[in-house]
Amino acid sequence: MTNHTRSLHHSRPDRYQPDPWVAAAALILLPISVLASDPATIINSQSFNEAFRDYYEALDSYTAKDLEFELSETIDDILSSGSHLTRASLDYRVRQIERALFSQLRKQLCPPSSPNKRDLSELKLSSVQSINKTGSSTGVTFTHEEIGMISGVTVRLLQHKPMEEFCHES
Amino acid sequence: MPRELKKPGICMALYSLLRRWKKQPTGTAGHISIIALAAVLTCTSAHSTEPEQITAQEAYHQLRSTGLLSSVTIIGGVDLSKLSDASPAFETFQINNVRFKGPVRLIGSGFQRSLRIEGALFEDTVLFEACILPSLILRNSVWSAPLTVRGCEIQGISRFDGNRYDSDARFHKVKFRRRASFGDSTFRGRVEFLASEFGIDDPPRKATSFSDVIFEGPALFNNTIFHSAVKFQASAFEQDASFLNVQMRSGVSFRNVHFKGDAEFRFCNIGRADFGNRDNLTLFAERADFRGCKFSSAQFEFTEFRGETSFVNARFGAAGATFSNANLGNIFTDFGGVHSEGPLILSDAYFPALQLYWRELGSALLAAKPDAKVLAALHARLKAVGDTAGALDASYYLAHQRFTEDVSTKLPSLLKDIPAFLDAAGQRLVHYGEWLIWGWPTGYGTKLGRITLIALTCWLISAIAVAAGGRLLARVTPPADSESNPPKGYEPLPLEELPEGREPEFPASWAARLYLALGFTFRLLFKVGADNIRYITRDPNIASHTRWQTGFRILWHFGSGLLLLLTLTLANSSPMISRLIGELVP
Numbered sequence: 001m002t003n004h005t006r007s008l009h010h011s012r013p014d015r016y017q018p019d020p021w022v023a024a025a026a027l028i029l030l031p032i033s034v035l036a037s038d039p040a041t042i043i044n045s046q047s048f049n050e051a052f053r054d055y056y057e058a059l060d061s062y063t064a065k066d067l068e069f070e071l072s073e074t075i076d077d078i079l080s081s082g083s084h085l086t087r088a089s090l091d092y093r094v095r096q097i098e099r100a101l102f103s104q105l106r107k108q109l110c111p112p113s114s115p116n117k118r119d120l121s122e123l124k125l126s127s128v129q130s131i132n133k134t135g136s137s138t139g140v141t142f143t144h145e146e147i148g149m150i151s152g153v154t155v156r157l158l159q160h161k162p163m164e165e166f167c168h169e170s
Numbered sequence: 171m172p173r174e175l176k177k178p179g180i181c182m183a184l185y186s187l188l189r190r191w192k193k194q195p196t197g198t199a200g201h202i203s204i205i206a207l208a209a210v211l212t213c214t215s216a217h218s219t220e221p222e223q224i225t226a227q228e229a230y231h232q233l234r235s236t237g238l239l240s241s242v243t244i245i246g247g248v249d250l251s252k253l254s255d256a257s258p259a260f261e262t263f264q265i266n267n268v269r270f271k272g273p274v275r276l277i278g279s280g281f282q283r284s285l286r287i288e289g290a291l292f293e294d295t296v297l298f299e300a301c302i303l304p305s306l307i308l309r310n311s312v313w314s315a316p317l318t319v320r321g322c323e324i325q326g327i328s329r330f331d332g333n334r335y336d337s338d339a340r341f342h343k344v345k346f347r348r349r350a351s352f353g354d355s356t357f358r359g360r361v362e363f364l365a366s367e368f369g370i371d372d373p374p375r376k377a378t379s380f381s382d383v384i385f386e387g388p389a390l391f392n393n394t395i396f397h398s399a400v401k402f403q404a405s406a407f408e409q410d411a412s413f414l415n416v417q418m419r420s421g422v423s424f425r426n427v428h429f430k431g432d433a434e435f436r437f438c439n440i441g442r443a444d445f446g447n448r449d450n451l452t453l454f455a456e457r458a459d460f461r462g463c464k465f466s467s468a469q470f471e472f473t474e475f476r477g478e479t480s481f482v483n484a485r486f487g488a489a490g491a492t493f494s495n496a497n498l499g500n501i502f503t504d505f506g507g508v509h510s511e512g513p514l515i516l517s518d519a520y521f522p523a524l525q526l527y528w529r530e531l532g533s534a535l536l537a538a539k540p541d542a543k544v545l546a547a548l549h550a551r552l553k554a555v556g557d558t559a560g561a562l563d564a565s566y567y568l569a570h571q572r573f574t575e576d577v578s579t580k581l582p583s584l585l586k587d588i589p590a591f592l593d594a595a596g597q598r599l600v601h602y603g604e605w606l607i608w609g610w611p612t613g614y615g616t617k618l619g620r621i622t623l624i625a626l627t628c629w630l631i632s633a634i635a636v637a638a639g640g641r642l643l644a645r646v647t648p649p650a651d652s653e654s655n656p657p658k659g660y661e662p663l664p665l666e667e668l669p670e671g672r673e674p675e676f677p678a679s680w681a682a683r684l685y686l687a688l689g690f691t692f693r694l695l696f697k698v699g700a701d702n703i704r705y706i707t708r709d710p711n712i713a714s715h716t717r718w719q720t721g722f723r724i725l726w727h728f729g730s731g732l733l734l735l736l737t738l739t740l741a742n743s744s745p746m747i748s749r750l751i752g753e754l755v756p
Contacts, residue, residue, distance in 0.1 A: 054373040058348060061284075061304065066327050073351065077377045080401060080423055086449050087382065087404035087426055149375065 039128045048148035052124070055152025067157040072098060074153050078146045093138070100137050101154070102169070104130035109158070110167035120155065127154040221269065233263050240266040247272040247294075254280040261304070262286055270294065273315075276301050284326070287311060298322050313337060316359070319344050331355060331379075338362075338387070346378070347371045349398075353379040360387040369398030374420040377401045384408070388431070391416050402427055403450070413438055421466075425450035432457040432477070443468040448495070460484050467512070470496050478502040486510035490534060493519045505531065513538035516548070524551050528560025542571045558745050562616050569614035576601050612735050615742035625732045629688075629695050632725055637680070637687035642718060644674035644706045645686070660694055660722035662707040662715065674706050694722060695729030 042048050055074070059067060075094045079085055085093060108126040131150050135142045142150070158166065223243045224232075230252055232239050237260035248270060253263065262284040273294040276285075279302040290311040298319040305326035316338045328350035338359040344366040368378040377399035385407045392414040399420040410431035421442030433454050443465050446452035452470075456477040463481070467489030473496045482504050490512025498521040505526040508514075514534040526548075535548065545568040552561035577598060582590040608614060612621045636642060646663065657663060668674065677683040686703050693699040705722060707715045741747050 051373070055376075058371065061326055066305075066307075066329070069329070069351075070327070070349070073349065073377070073379060076379075076381075077375055077399065077401075080377070080403065080425075081375070081399075081421075090403070145375075149373075 039125055039132065042128050042144050042147055043124060045144045047145040051145045051148025052152045055149050056156055059153060059156040062156065064157060064160040067153060067160055071153045071157060074149050078142070078149065097134055097138050097140065100134040101130055104133045106167060123155045123158050124151060127151040237262065238264045239268055243269040243271060245271050248274045250274065250276040251278055251281045265290060309333060313339065316340065323347065335359060335361070341366050345370060349376050349378060351379040352383055353381045356384045356386065357389065358386045361385060362390045363394050364390060365393040367395045367397065368400065369396060372398040374398050380405055385411065396422070407431060407433070424452055427452045429454045432459070434459045435463050437462040439464045441466045445470045446473045447471045454479070465491065467491065472496060475500060475503065480504045481508050483507040486512060486514065488512045490514055490538070495519060498524055510534035516540065516544050521547065521551065525555055526551060527557050528552055528563055532560065532563060536567060542568060542575055545571050562743055566613045566616040569609065573601055573605050573609060612739045615739050618739050618743045621735050621739050625695065625736060628732065629691055632691040633684065633687040636691055637684040639718065641676050641683070642705055643686045643690050643703055644676045645702050646674045646704050647672045647702065659701060660726040662705045662719055665706055665708050691725065694725045696733060697729065
């Protein structure tokens with residue numbers, strides 16, 4: 001199938017292309033945004049918890065392979081709503097976010113001093129921190145609900161994968 | 171055995187990879203070439219070994235003992251329900267790179283295991299009926315004969331991605347309780363998802379995926395319910411697509427979709443409908459039929475409707491609908507009976523033949539704050555469809571919008587270009603004057619009710635003021651017709667100059683005074699009515715009398731102006747009078 005997309009008005013703001021005014025406002029409101037994206041605040045928010053529960057509980061019987069697919073689809077769902085990304089750039093962004101997320105998770109979970117972080121609350125906190133950092137590094141602002149969605153899948157995936165295997169994957 | 175079918179699993183995996191990689195930005199062309207080369211070498215290698223051929227009984231035995239079957243060709247029909255008695259230790263049967271030469275079937279709910287089939291080639295029919303499966307993964311496979319899934323329930327993950335269906339695929343009354351994915355697939359025959367349900371237990375945003383799917387034959391989704399979101403992004407419908415009575419309760423994304431045949435969405439019920447945006451243009455090459463559809467919100471930005479387009483009796487919710495930059499250029503584009511609780515945006519849309527009625531859509535269109543360009547196009551369309559009242563109303567909003575846009579433009583710099591500044595300033599004064607005299611009181615000749623109400627209000631206020639002014643008015647015998655140069659209605663009659671037999675009759679009560687004032691001011695304003703009520707002055711030199719005299723004169727002339735505005739507005743807004751004037755003044 002040919003890609004029949006067109007770009008006619010590039011001047012319009014896109015959710016994932018930060019507007020200079022928004023960037024300026026973000027700098028002014030930096031202390032507030034830092035507070036708002038504090039992992040503890042996110043974990044205590046209702047929207048995060050509802051989304052986390054919905055996603056985490058539904059994936060009980062999934063294999064690690066299926067969970068990886070579920071993670072890609074979840075990120076795809078999030079990026080699809082609202083933004084104007086074309087299919088090709090959407091696929092690219094999904095993979096970019098996945099790579100950044102796993103990289104952050106390995107930094108969080110794989111130091112030799114703490115090789116066996118398997119406790120749910122710790123995994124949840126690590127995943128939220130990683131998703132937050134991933135959002136910052138990839139220029140995506142996730143809502144608390146969206147962090148809950150990704151976190152629910154990520155925590156399930158981390159529970160299914162042997163830690164050694166996870167830490168040694170590149 | 172044809173070479174291309176020797177390693178169906180690997181071939182399909184590479185085929186799927188290729189489909190994904192071809193969507194990568196430029197610069198990955200090198201990777202694509204390598205993968206393509208690998209695919210060609212692998213799939214056509216003359217040195218490929220023939221997979222082992224086994225019977226169905228041997229396949230059952232292997233699955234019962236290991237739960238796994240890999241890289242074999244099964245001769246004869248396979249009935250998966252015969253594995254119902256297998257050890258419960260195997261919750262999942264995994265079948266990789268297997269060629270099924272005979273029919274495959276699974277009938278009944280006895281087989282309650284997860285099934286994971288990847289890289290398979292089904293050369294004969296496949297039938298799943300009345301089955302209950304914890305999860306079903308049938309991916310990266312090829313179906314050469316019809317696939318039928320009927321009355322089954324899949325409780326967990328369902329993956330049908332990366333498949334190629336060379337024949338018909340039917341999913342009738344299937345319940346997918348969790349996310350199902352059909353992405354990156356090609357349906358070469360007819361595909362039917364009839365009366366099925368998707369995402370029953372899923373949260374609203376977890377989307378069933380039909381992204382990157384090519385439907386080469388007719389695609390039917392009639393009476394299907396999507397409980398959570400669904401994505402058709404970058405899919406292509408080469409023939410007719412039918413979504414009759416479909417329910418997409420959470421929302422659907424049809425971004426960057428080609429409907430090359432008719433697209434029928436009659437009586438659909440969709441939450442948030444996304445039919446494209448500036449970067450994801452969706453095309454309806456033939457008929458787009460949304461009659462009787464309900465949308466919570468709908469986005470048709472930049473959507474190309476090239477065939478007949480009908481939204482007759484469609485309903486849009488509080489979030490409204492946007493058709494901004496859409497091409498509704500077909501001569502049969504009908505918005506009759508459309509109702510929208512929210513704004514209906516048509517900015518920069520092309521709709522030269524749109525059928526619409528202002529009574530139905532006016533408030534929704536105005537809620538979108540259209541610019542003069544949109545209003546002018548709407549006005550032209552309303553006139554063309556014969557909605558005279560609607561066209562009149564639209565002409566008011568158009569004139570008002572033009573005034574607003576004119577007065578909001580920045581004046582040229584006085585220091586840089588004096589003539590241009592003076593021209594623009596003078597023009598602006600004209601605009602304000604026109605608005606004050608013609609725009610505001612008459613709605614640019616369209617609001618007969620408004621100017622009538624203004625006239626009546628002026629009459630009542632002036633009557634009350636006159637009545638409160640004291641004993642100014644009295645009934646007197648009108649002057650004889652033969653009297654030369656009789657005083658005008660607003661001119662006072664000095665008491666001492668009245669001839670005998672014309673004694674004034676002053677009102678006895680306040681009510682009578684008000685009654686006289688009503689009659690007197692009515693005549694002053696509208697030039698009709700009894701002329702025996704006059705302003706009587708006892709002493710013309712008293713200052714208050716002079717003021718009343720001036721006031722009545724102003725009222726007389728003001729009334730003339732009101733009458734003129736009333737007449738012009740009546741002529742403009744009454745079709746009958748307009749026609750009459752047109753006949754009288756060719």
